Amino acid sequence: MTYDVIVIGTGPGGYVAAIRAAQLGLNVGCVEKEPALGGTCLRVGCIPTKAWVQTAHALHEARETFGKLGVRVPEPTLDFTAAVAWKDAVVSQMTGGIASLFKANGVEWVKGAGRFAGERSLAIEGGEEVTFGRAIVATGSYPVRPPIPGLDSPRCVDSTGLLSQTEVPRRLAVLGGGIIGCEFASIFGRFGSEVTIVEMLPTLIPQEDEDAAKELLKAFKRRDIAVHVGKQCTKVDDVGTHLVIHFGDGESVEADLMLVAVGRAPLVQELGLEEIGVAADPRSGVPTDGRMRTALPHVFAAGDVAGRWQLAHTSFREGELAAENAMGHDAVLGEPAVPRPIYTDPEIAGVGLTEAQARELHGDKVAVGVFPWVANARAVMSGETAGWVKSIHETTYGELLGLVIVGPHATDLIEAGVVALDAESTVETVADGIAAHPTFSEAIKEAGLVALGRAIHLPPRRRP
Numbered sequence: 001m002t003y004d005v006i007v008i009g010t011g012p013g014g015y016v017a018a019i020r021a022a023q024l025g026l027n028v029g030c031v032e033k034e035p036a037l038g039g040t041c042l043r044v045g046c047i048p049t050k051a052w053v054q055t056a057h058a059l060h061e062a063r064e065t066f067g068k069l070g071v072r073v074p075e076p077t078l079d080f081t082a083a084v085a086w087k088d089a090v091v092s093q094m095t096g097g098i099a100s101l102f103k104a105n106g107v108e109w110v111k112g113a114g115r116f117a118g119e120r121s122l123a124i125e126g127g128e129e130v131t132f133g134r135a136i137v138a139t140g141s142y143p144v145r146p147p148i149p150g151l152d153s154p155r156c157v158d159s160t161g162l163l164s165q166t167e168v169p170r171r172l173a174v175l176g177g178g179i180i181g182c183e184f185a186s187i188f189g190r191f192g193s194e195v196t197i198v199e200m201l202p203t204l205i206p207q208e209d210e211d212a213a214k215e216l217l218k219a220f221k222r223r224d225i226a227v228h229v230g231k232q233c234t235k236v237d238d239v240g241t242h243l244v245i246h247f248g249d250g251e252s253v254e255a256d257l258m259l260v261a262v263g264r265a266p267l268v269q270e271l272g273l274e275e276i277g278v279a280a281d282p283r284s285g286v287p288t289d290g291r292m293r294t295a296l297p298h299v300f301a302a303g304d305v306a307g308r309w310q311l312a313h314t315s316f317r318e319g320e321l322a323a324e325n326a327m328g329h330d331a332v333l334g335e336p337a338v339p340r341p342i343y344t345d346p347e348i349a350g351v352g353l354t355e356a357q358a359r360e361l362h363g364d365k366v367a368v369g370v371f372p373w374v375a376n377a378r379a380v381m382s383g384e385t386a387g388w389v390k391s392i393h394e395t396t397y398g399e400l401l402g403l404v405i406v407g408p409h410a411t412d413l414i415e416a417g418v419v420a421l422d423a424e425s426t427v428e429t430v431a432d433g434i435a436a437h438p439t440f441s442e443a444i445k446e447a448g449l450v451a452l453g454r455a456i457h458l459p460p461r462r463r464p
Helices: 012-023 039-044 046-065 080-105 159-163 179-191 210-222 312-326 355-362 377-382 415-422 427-432 442-451
Strands: 002-008 028-032 108-111 114-118 121-124 130-137 141-143 171-175 194-199 226-229 233-238 243-247 252-255 257-260 264-266 299-301 340-342 348-352 366-372 388-394 400-406
Touching: 002 012, 012 028, 012 039, 012 080, 012 130, 012 312, 028 130, 039 046, 039 080, 039 159, 046 080, 046 159, 046 179, 080 108, 130 312, 159 179, 159 257, 171 179, 171 243, 171 252, 179 194, 179 210, 179 340, 194 243, 194 252, 210 226, 210 348, 210 355, 210 388, 210 400, 243 257, 299 312, 348 415, 355 366, 355 388, 355 400, 366 442, 377 442, 388 427, 388 442, 400 415, 400 427, 400 442, 415 427, 427 442
Parallel strands: 002 028, 002 130, 028 108, 130 299, 171 194, 171 257, 194 226
Antiparallel strands: 114 121, 121 130, 141 264, 233 243, 243 252, 340 348, 348 400, 366 388, 388 400
16 A cells, blocks of 8 residues: 555544644555554543543542532442443543544554554555555553562553553552552542552652642642652562552552553654664654654654653644644644643643743742632632642743643643743733633632732732
């Protein structure tokens, strides 16, 4: 078979690249070895995980919120079999949707594993060789497993393994306090597991705003999720009935199952990239320019494998750019405002600079405003008042630098900050805008007002 464009991988970077290339009039094939389209995100990543987030949130509301609102229900319990079926149904619908989009756009699914046989040819395992004019590599990433003795135990699973469980573990240990680890800790805490997080760095979600990490730690402690930060796992013993997880300081914890969530690495092995002159680093991925082009001008890369971010939504954009530039356009990635959603309970989301990053760049010319949810009418009436909205701007011109949200609907609300940052808005634009009342989104405007010293719905700061 011969294609104008061949895309390797059908995750968020790959399937979007394939569809966009087809929209531009190209003959497109998309290589995928798995039995369903959608890559890690749709099959064993963000989609099934967030389906369980919804189950966990429903349990939380039924247990702790319904009564406040005057809704009386029997004591809610988790039907894990039904929760698994719901997750699987969501995955099936979403992956089936990609298949329908491929058919509607004339994209052909080339089934099998692909490897470059030459600069313009691809060997397909179990199939005929494919030739192409341009190629887009979008093979994604895979979970890293550190060289810790004992992690080869079947009781030590990655995120895919945890999503395939048929029973809720009584005691779940989570190795890694980053986004994936914290999301699963939050979910299984609601599901009834005794959860323990082990993180070698001194804070949870270490790449996020420091205040957001502190807020999450407080929430986890209130929920009896044990958090061990600054602790390095040195060994795991499988004693037959459970695991014993050892720390470097001599302490240990026990668990029935352990999630290993210490990060993901770009999937560049077995692709034959270096044989055709394209660098492929197992840690940083495939180097590309701002047009997603590799060292070979007709070979592009997008998504996790390109090494910029490990986020589905950035993969979408990179896939579009790769397809457009493969067509001969001149589309540049630039420096977009990238939202950082974390689907814990409470939710966390950020965009732009954290407060620490802003102060490192601008010194004392940074102003911050924090507006708590307890002062927001919609949050109060919903019974969800933990957390706040933080606005960060520089004081010379008033340019908005960042927005951080902890609390209800944070992952949805952060889009307002994305638009504001991409538009290079000032904090005055955000603070002086008219927000519908009563809404959660008012808190974004209110945080801007606090940053400007013009808070209306908070008492004035004490004067020295």
